Amino acid sequence: MSATHEEFLGRLIAARLLIPSGVEGVYGRGDRFEAVCEGMDRYVTQAGAGDGAERIRFPPVVTRANFERSEYLKSFPDLAGVVYGFTGKDREHQELLRKLERHEDWTGGLVPTDVVMTPAACYPIYPTLSGVLPPGGRRFDVLSYCFRHEPSSDPARMQLFRMHEYVRVGSPDVVRSFRNVWQERGTEMLRSLGLEARVDVAHDPFFGRAGRMLAANQRDQSLKFELLVPICSAEKPTACVSFNYHQDHFGQLFGIHLPGGGPAHTACVGFGLERIALALFARHGTSIDNWPVAVRRMLDV
Ligand code: ATP
Ligand code: ZN
Numbered sequence: 001m002s003a004t005h006e007e008f009l010g011r012l013i014a015a016r017l018l019i020p021s022g023v024e025g026v027y028g029r030g031d032r033f034e035a036v037c038e039g040m041d042r043y044v045t046q047a048g049a050g051d052g053a054e055r056i057r058f059p060p061v062v063t064r065a066n067f068e069r070s071e072y073l074k075s076f077p078d079l080a081g082v083v084y085g086f087t088g089k090d091r092e093h094q095e096l097l098r099k100l101e102r103h104e105d106w107t108g109g110l111v112p113t114d115v116v117m118t119p120a121a122c123y124p125i126y127p128t129l130s131g132v133l134p135p136g137g138r139r140f141d142v143l144s145y146c147f148r149h150e151p152s153s154d155p156a157r158m159q160l161f162r163m164h165e166y167v168r169v170g171s172p173d174v175v176r177s178f179r180n181v182w183q184e185r186g187t188e189m190l191r192s193l194g195l196e197a198r199v200d201v202a203h204d205p206f207f208g209r210a211g212r213m214l215a216a217n218q219r220d221q222s223l224k225f226e227l228l229v230p231i232c233s234a235e236k237p238t239a240c241v242s243f244n245y246h247q248d249h250f251g252q253l254f255g256i257h258l259p260g261g262g263p264a265h266t267a268c269v270g271f272g273l274e275r276i277a278l279a280l281f282a283r284h285g286t287s288i289d290n291w292p293v294a295v296r297r298m299l300d301v
Helices: 005-014 031-051 064-069 090-101 172-192 208-220 249-253 273-284 293-299
Strands: 018-020 027-029 054-056 061-063 082-085 111-117 138-147 160-170 198-201 224-229 238-247 265-272
Touching: 005 018, 005 273, 027 031, 031 138, 031 160, 031 172, 031 273, 031 293, 061 064, 064 111, 160 172, 160 273, 172 198, 172 224, 172 238, 172 265, 224 273, 238 249, 238 273, 249 265, 265 273
Parallel strands: 054 138
Antiparallel strands: 018 027, 061 111, 082 111, 138 160, 160 265, 198 224, 224 238, 238 265
16 A cells, blocks of 8 residues: 555545545545545544533634634644635725736735634634633533645645544543543544554644744653554554643633642544545545445444
8 A cells, every 4th residue: 555645646536535626635525535534423423422522513713812812823823724804895896806807916905804714623612611610620522624724735634624523621630541541442443444553652743943842842741642544655654643632731821720720731632534534545445335344334334
């Protein structure tokens, strides 16, 4: 199973699993591709069903005010996507149309709206938790399309993709045990689908010189783990599930307090639905009819 990204993408497009849009990393999902994502979504839901997480769905944006408070721009300015809008009158509208007609840049007159594209499914939840947590903390189940400005010919690096996450908020102890439970569960889930998953310590793609220190710190303290699965290459497997322990980062920023005092700790486990679907198509072939029956049954595809 060694293919270049372009070869694999070509096969996915030929099989109508992904439909190109003309922009790298933005695809339509064919019926069969979508069915696998939905099956995986159900599998993630079932796996966490006994934990009592509160299920919440946000639209794929965060407010600009909360985005600014989250400090995302300190670490990942290059990945952010801000939504702009037109607020002009007739005169500005005429000007915009003139520029369009001349193929000039028409976007200069736009202004930022109050929303920014969600970079990770868990981001909208933290600002809602300001105040004192109940004893034992809280659990959430969130899912969202997420945006990251990282155009690529690698089908596994999309600009818009879905992340189904469980989030734990509470004392350092409960948050750490949550992460351990999901590390084991996630590995078993992927292996049950015939995928070769292994856990590795990882770091986020922090921006710039200061970012290199943040990345080293994250790695040294083992704050991020990934479940790596071969998609195009066995030597360079792809992160399909990620565990992030934020320590008290969001607790501090959004004033989330433990009942006994002190900022709450948070962690999340994120299942990348498209990446897992891609790993399955790479492993079992682009025709679901030829997949192992047990895998088809598990995902109901
Ligand atoms: P990478 O290191 O590959 O950029 P990540 O570890 O930064 O990914 P997270 O930010 O932890 O990813 O996101 C959680 C999950 O979302 C990942 O495990 C992956 O399955 C999925 N994901 C992240 N980035 C992308 C992308 N560009 N396209 C598709 N899925 C993605
Ligand atoms: Zn998260």
